[in-house]
Amino acid sequence: MKLKQKTTILFLSPWILTLLIFWLFPLVYSLILSFSEYNVLSGESHFVGISNYLELLKDGDFWTALKNTSFFVVGTIPFTTIFALILAILVNQNIPLRGLFRAGFFVPSITSMVVIALIFMNLYAKEGYLTFLCNLVGAPTPEKGWLFSTKTALPSIMLMDVWMSTGFYMLLFLAALQSIPLELYQISDTLGANWWQKFRHVTLPYLRPMSLFVILINTIKSFQIFVEIFVMTKGGPLNSTLTMVYMVYETGLHKFRMGYASAAAYVLFLVILVLSLIQLKLFGYGRTVED
Amino acid sequence: MARSSSTKRILLFLILVFVLIGMLFPMYWMIASSFSSEASSILEISDLLPKGLTLRNYIDVWSYGPFPRFFFNSLFVASMITLGNIIFCLMVGYAFARKTFRFKNVLFLSVIMVLMIPVHILIVPLFLIIKNLGWYDSYFALIVPWLVSPLGIFLMRQYIQSLPRDLENQARIDGAGEFRILFQIVAPLCKPALAVLAIQVFLVNWNSFLFPFILTSSEKMRTLPVALALFQGYQTIDWPHLLAASSLSALPVIIVFLFFQRQIISGLTAGAIKR
Numbered sequence: 001m002k003l004k005q006k007t008t009i010l011f012l013s014p015w016i017l018t019l020l021i022f023w024l025f026p027l028v029y030s031l032i033l034s035f036s037e038y039n040v041l042s043g044e045s046h047f048v049g050i051s052n053y054l055e056l057l058k059d060g061d062f063w064t065a066l067k068n069t070s071f072f073v074v075g076t077i078p079f080t081t082i083f084a085l086i087l088a089i090l091v092n093q094n095i096p097l098r099g100l101f102r103a104g105f106f107v108p109s110i111t112s113m114v115v116i117a118l119i120f121m122n123l124y125a126k127e128g129y130l131t132f133l134c135n136l137v138g139a140p141t142p143e144k145g146w147l148f149s150t151k152t153a154l155p156s157i158m159l160m161d162v163w164m165s166t167g168f169y170m171l172l173f174l175a176a177l178q179s180i181p182l183e184l185y186q187i188s189d190t191l192g193a194n195w196w197q198k199f200r201h202v203t204l205p206y207l208r209p210m211s212l213f214v215i216l217i218n219t220i221k222s223f224q225i226f227v228e229i230f231v232m233t234k235g236g237p238l239n240s241t242l243t244m245v246y247m248v249y250e251t252g253l254h255k256f257r258m259g260y261a262s263a264a265a266y267v268l269f270l271v272i273l274v275l276s277l278i279q280l281k282l283f284g285y286g287r288t289v290e291d
Numbered sequence: 292m293a294r295s296s297s298t299k300r301i302l303l304f305l306i307l308v309f310v311l312i313g314m315l316f317p318m319y320w321m322i323a324s325s326f327s328s329e330a331s332s333i334l335e336i337s338d339l340l341p342k343g344l345t346l347r348n349y350i351d352v353w354s355y356g357p358f359p360r361f362f363f364n365s366l367f368v369a370s371m372i373t374l375g376n377i378i379f380c381l382m383v384g385y386a387f388a389r390k391t392f393r394f395k396n397v398l399f400l401s402v403i404m405v406l407m408i409p410v411h412i413l414i415v416p417l418f419l420i421i422k423n424l425g426w427y428d429s430y431f432a433l434i435v436p437w438l439v440s441p442l443g444i445f446l447m448r449q450y451i452q453s454l455p456r457d458l459e460n461q462a463r464i465d466g467a468g469e470f471r472i473l474f475q476i477v478a479p480l481c482k483p484a485l486a487v488l489a490i491q492v493f494l495v496n497w498n499s500f501l502f503p504f505i506l507t508s509s510e511k512m513r514t515l516p517v518a519l520a521l522f523q524g525y526q527t528i529d530w531p532h533l534l535a536a537s538s539l540s541a542l543p544v545i546i547v548f549l550f551f552q553r554q555i556i557s558g559l560t561a562g563a564i565k566r
Contacts, residue, residue, distance in 0.1 A: 007469040011386040012398070014379035014439045022436040023405050026416035033415065040419075087310065095304050103552055104311045107318060110548050110555065112498035114516040115537045118523070119317045122324065122530055127332030129320065167314065171556060224411045227500050231520050245411045252415040253505055261415050269412050276407075 034263035040256045052263035062264060064239050065247040066271075068154060072243065073222045076158045076165075081214055083166045085207070088173035102174070105167035113164075117231035120160045121147065130156075147233055150240040157228050157241060165221075169214050176210035177203070212283040216276055223272050244268045318545075325349070325535035348535035357510055358536070361518040365540070368433045368503070368514060369496040375438035376492045377485055383439060384447025385473050389459070399448075405441045414505060421506050432506040433514070437496065443488050446558075450484035451477060490551055491558030497544060515540040 034052055038045040056062045091101050108116065123129040124146035131141045142149035146156040180203065188198045226245040229235060235242040235250070244264065252261030320339075324330075328343035352358055386392070387399055417436065418427075426432040454477070462472050478485070500516040507513065513521070519536060548555055 004469070005392070008386050008390045008392050011382040011390070011469075011473075012392075015383040015398070015402070015444060018436070018439050019401055019405065021420070022413075022417065023408070026413050026420060027408075029419070030412060030416040090303060090307055093300075093303060095300055095307065097304075101307050101311055103549070105314050106556065107315065107545060107548070110494060110498075110544055111318070111541050112500070112516050112519075112544075114498075114500050114520045115321070115541045116317070118519060118533060118537050119321045121523075121528075122534070123317060123320065125332070127334060129316075129333050132333040132335075132338075163314070163317075220407070220409055224409050226411070227520075230504075231523075245414075248411060248414055249505070253418060258415050258419065265412050265415060269409060272409050 030262040030265060033259050034266050036259045038258040040258060048259070052260050055260065056263055056267060061239065061242060061247060065242045065244045068241060069223060069225065069243045072154065072158055072225055073219060076161050076222060077215060077218050079162045080165050080169060080218060083162065084169035084214070085173050087166065087170040088177055092174060092177045105170055108164040109168040113227040114231055116160065116164055117228050121232055124156050148237055150238050153233055153237060153241045157232060160228065165218065169218065172210055172214055173207065176207050180206045208283065212279065216279055219275055219279065220272055223268060321534050321537055321541070324531055325538045327531050330530040348531045352532055352536045352539065360511055361513050361515050362539070364513060365497055365515040368430065369493050371434045372437045372496045373489050373493045376440055376443045377489055379439040380443035380447045380488060381478060381481065381485070382473065383444045385451055385477060387444065387448040388451035402441045402444050418505055428507045428509055428512050433503055440492060443492060446484060446488055447481065450481055454480055487554045487558040490554050494544060494555065
């Protein structure tokens, strides 16, 4: 009996160790750091109470980062979700080559973010593809390229994000669509329902849990936007693409202000947590299809 | 009636073709530019075709001193992490699926909770922990923290739960130890799930940037994404070479995807759908 327990613990040990060393300890450690001033060079650390948090409130960069990040989240998620849903419905129809479409739309999701960011830097260049397209239709273009203007840099990155994440969420919606029992549509047909009524009363209620999930994970992911910023703009021009995680990276690993960076990271953590809970509440988590 | 539905289908088809072109254009552009002899600006339609087809960029990139090393680093790190996940997620998933032990629910809840934690919170503390362990700028830093993934545990537990217990019980009666049961009886039955897990873990780590970037500093420890991101300095960018290097990072994945589409898709969407 004793031996059996020992093997079980042995089986569980990889997770227990990873959980303790690489998840729980860092979480607690950075919470402690956020209340201290930690000097990496001398290794000295002392408790400063909530002064890091107070400093954040007065830090213009922090508010800029929070504003940009929120703008990014609010400006991408509705588009990504709606496009993903539309595409899912389209590739769920009986049309030729639909396997090809599903695979093709998914390709951006398996490509490294760094590679995608590099390609789009080229497309967004002064004489790049986007400028070319705008010239075709006579739309105005920024003088030095799309990533070098404070007005267009962040929206350009947002456009790229919608492009790259739509395929992934499309597949999630597709899985949800395919789980809807066909009989429901047959019954609606015999009742003489049109496509909108079927969509409104059969499809949408069934998609509710997946929609919640899609919006939830996209929110968590989007609030953490970093790689795109690091590769494409480094937060510039003039902080117009400075995001929360970029700020954490810069204050922590560039200016070596570990305590201050941890405080900023925790604020973002709380923002994400609160928004996730609100979303769960708004969407009525646990409500079933029947009601 | 029949006519209007076939017109609809053609229209639908055309819309999808149009979207597909939009989705794949950036990929096309990367490949086309990587075979061009000169960096081109796009001023007219004809500029959308590669100019002066050449393999030169690829040859240059591959013979550029550290590039093979970057490629090796990515391959080595992603392979080691994948191997670790196959073994450890199998062990942990098996324990969760088959064993009873104290704090089982709490421990399983920890797996789900960790899946939801935004990883940015780890940037500063993980950097400091790795430094203190003396692992900074080494393969340990790139590999050890990711050897067992919560999503993998979740996946394996679900899969093992769905397997019949007869074979395990039979082996137990025959006197086989727990390790033998796991690796000789259960593991072979788990092949489909392990394939999904392996491909998913490999893909995520092949593409990963943030932690390989913050946990290393020397050129020889860079993985492909890190090298690519740092390759472009502040000077003018040498696009044909940079995009050839990008293709060398992205194309293996896209080719593998075309072969293992089903496994990749179910791996990447697993966390979502199983919930």
